[in-house]
Amino acid sequence: MGSRDWAHPAAGCPGGSPTGVERPAVIRIGVVTVARSDFNYLEPVLHALQAHPMFEPLLIVAAAHLSEAHGYTLDMIEARGFSAAARVPMTMPTDDPLAIAQSMARGTEGFAQAYESLKPDAVMLLGDRYETHAAAVAATPFRIPLIHLHGGEETEGAIDNVLRHSLTKLSHLHFTATEAYRQRVIQMGEQPGRVWVSGAPALDLVLSLPRAERAELEQAVARALPDPFFVTTYHPVTVAPETAAQETHTLMDAIEAVGVPTIWTMPNTDPGGLAVREVLTTRASDLVIPVENLGAKLYYTALSLCAACVGNSSSGLLEAPSFGIPTVNIGPRQAGRIRSKHVMDVDCELTAIIAALTNALDPDTKSSLKSVPNPYGNGQAAPQIVQTLATLDWSSLSVVKPFADAAPR
Incomplete structure (x- = not known):
C-alpha cells in the first residue's frame, strides 16, 4: 500500500490520526542508492530497518551502480546480502553538462516507474547527488514523504551544494550529521520537530565492519x-x-x-x-x-x-x-x-x-590526533534514525509543508 493511499494531506507530523485513516501494518520504505559512496552510509540503516518489525526496506539501485564503466557495483551490494527491489539505469556514457541533464531526466522517469511499481510509503535519500535529486523530483507527484539524510552541509566547490539544499526543501523528515547542520536545515524553513541529529551512519559501518x-x-x-x-x-x-x-x-x-x-x-x-x-x-x-x-x-x-x-x-x-x-x-x-x-x-x-x-x-x-574526536558522531546513527522513525505517527504524516518562519529578532 503506497503513501498516497493513506496519508492525510492536511495532517501534521507528529500528531493524532485523522478519523478513519489507519497506517499500514508495515511501513514500506524505498531506499535509494546511486553510487558506492552513499551505499556505505545507507548500509547500516538498511540493516536497522530490516531488523525492525515496523519497517520493510525496498532497495532502489540506480545510476553508477548499474554502469559497467564504473565497476557495476550492484555486484558489491548483492555480495553484502542485499537485493534490488528496483533498478534505475540512468548514467550516460559522457559527463558533459548535456549528459548530466539527460541523466537526471532519464532518472526522473525511471524512479517514477519504480515508485509506481513498488508503491512505497516513504522514500529515504542521502546526500546531494544529481541522481538522488532526480529521485526526489519523481516522488513529488506521488505525494510520497521523503526522508533525507545528511542535509544542511556545505560543499562550496561542487554543484552538489545547491542540489543538497533543494533536496532539503523537497523532503519531509531530516536526519543531519551535526547540530550545526540541523540548525541550517531549520534556517531553510523546515519545521524543527521534523529535523533530528543522528550523526553520520557511515561511522556505524566504520566501527562495526571487520x-x-x-x-x-x-x-x-x-x-x-x-x-x-x-x-x-x-x-x-x-x-x-x-x-x-x-x-x-x-x-x-x-x-x-x-x-x-x-x-x-x-x-x-x-x-x-x-x-x-x-x-x-x-x-x-x-x-x-x-x-x-x-x-x-x-x-x-x-x-x-x-x-x-x-x-x-x-x-x-x-x-x-x-x-x-x-x-x-x-x-x-x-x-x-x-x-x-x-x-x-x-x-x-x-x-x-x-x-x-x-x-x-x-x-x-x-x-597528536589520537584523542581528537570525530565531529560526525559515535557510530550509533542507524539505530537512532530507525528508532526515531518508529516513534512517528505515520497515519498523520503529511507531504504538506508549511514554511517554518524564524522567530523575529
Whole structure:
C-alpha cells in the first residue's frame, strides 16, 4: 500500500490520526542508492530497518551502480546480502553538462516507474547527488514523504551544494550529521520537530565492519604495499570541471615528489570525472595505483593501514578521522564542511601539497590526533534514525509543508 493511499494531506507530523485513516501494518520504505559512496552510509540503516518489525526496506539501485564503466557495483551490494527491489539505469556514457541533464531526466522517469511499481510509503535519500535529486523530483507527484539524510552541509566547490539544499526543501523528515547542520536545515524553513541529529551512519559501518587481512588488500590492488602508503580519491571540482585533468596531474606530481605510493580510487560520475580517469589510466605506476572500487571492507582496511587520506573526497572529512589518521584535503570541493583537526586544507598547488604530505608523514602529526574526536558522531546513527522513525505517527504524516518562519529578532 503506497503513501498516497493513506496519508492525510492536511495532517501534521507528529500528531493524532485523522478519523478513519489507519497506517499500514508495515511501513514500506524505498531506499535509494546511486553510487558506492552513499551505499556505505545507507548500509547500516538498511540493516536497522530490516531488523525492525515496523519497517520493510525496498532497495532502489540506480545510476553508477548499474554502469559497467564504473565497476557495476550492484555486484558489491548483492555480495553484502542485499537485493534490488528496483533498478534505475540512468548514467550516460559522457559527463558533459548535456549528459548530466539527460541523466537526471532519464532518472526522473525511471524512479517514477519504480515508485509506481513498488508503491512505497516513504522514500529515504542521502546526500546531494544529481541522481538522488532526480529521485526526489519523481516522488513529488506521488505525494510520497521523503526522508533525507545528511542535509544542511556545505560543499562550496561542487554543484552538489545547491542540489543538497533543494533536496532539503523537497523532503519531509531530516536526519543531519551535526547540530550545526540541523540548525541550517531549520534556517531553510523546515519545521524543527521534523529535523533530528543522528550523526553520520557511515561511522556505524566504520566501527562495526571487520578489517581484512593486509594480504587481501594487496591482492585487490595487485601488488605489495610498503609502509607508508596513502589512500587517495580526487573528484572534479564541479563548479570548474575544466580544471580536473590538470589538478589530477598536479596531485600526481606531488605524490611522485614525496615518493610514497598511493592506492587511488576512481572518481564518481561528476562532470570532469572522465578526464580524471584518463589521467589515472595513462599515469598509473608503482606510486600511483588506480582501483575502480575497493568495497567498504577493503577501503576501511586501507584507511586503517595507511599514513594519510589524500584528495578531496568527503570520506577524508567524515570517515578518515575515525581511524586517527590525517587527511590532506586539496582544493575547494569540501569548502564549508565541518572538519576536525585531522584535516589539513591546502590549495591544489604543487609546493603546498608536497608540504602537506610531508607533514602528514611526520609521526608527531599522527600521535597528536589520537584523542581528537570525530565531529560526525559515535557510530550509533542507524539505530537512532530507525528508532526515531518508529516513534512517528505515520497515519498523520503529511507531504504538506508549511514554511517554518524564524522567530523575529
